[in-house]
Amino acid sequence: MPATAIARSPWRRRLFTWLAVAFFLVPAGAGFLNKFREFLLLAGDEEGSFTIMPILNYLLSSLGFCALLFWAAVHGMFTDVEKPKYSMLDTERFLDELAEEHHPPLAR
Numbered sequence: 709m710p711a712t713a714i715a716r717s718p719w720r721r722r723l724f725t726w727l728a729v730a731f732f733l734v735p736a737g738a739g740f741l742n743k744f745r746e747f748l749l750l751a752g753d754e755e756g757s758f759t760i761m762p763i764l765n766y767l768l769s770s771l772g773f774c775a776l777l778f779w780a781a782v783h784g785m786f787t788d789v790e791k792p793k794y795s796m797l798d799t800e801r802f803l804d805e806l807a808e809e810h811h812p813p814l815a816r
Contacts (some may be wrong), residue, residue: 740770 747763750756780786 740766 714777742761744766747759747766750759
């Protein structure tokens with residue numbers, strides 16, 4: 709099977725995506741949860757009350773990033789990542805033509 713057929717196969721692309729998610733996010737999540745557990749254990753001590761703010765920062769920033777990622781995925785921002793590039797080039801071409809119409813180059 710040619711390499712292009714493998715790249716176009718939707719189930720293989722999904723499988724690769726989920727494997728990549730598991731490979732990167734599972735260790736990152738485990739590290740986050742471990743650090744969060746350490747902070748919670750320190751918060752129980754009288755001298756460890758300083759950890760309450762880092763715990764809140766971890767929770768709020770993580771929840772915020774997860775909410776933004778979910779919002780972007782739901783609104784289809786990851787479906788066609790090439791479209792903004794071409795749209796920008798078309799807009800630039802249009803603005804250049806518009807500028808030439810209103811401000812022709814000086815004759816020498």
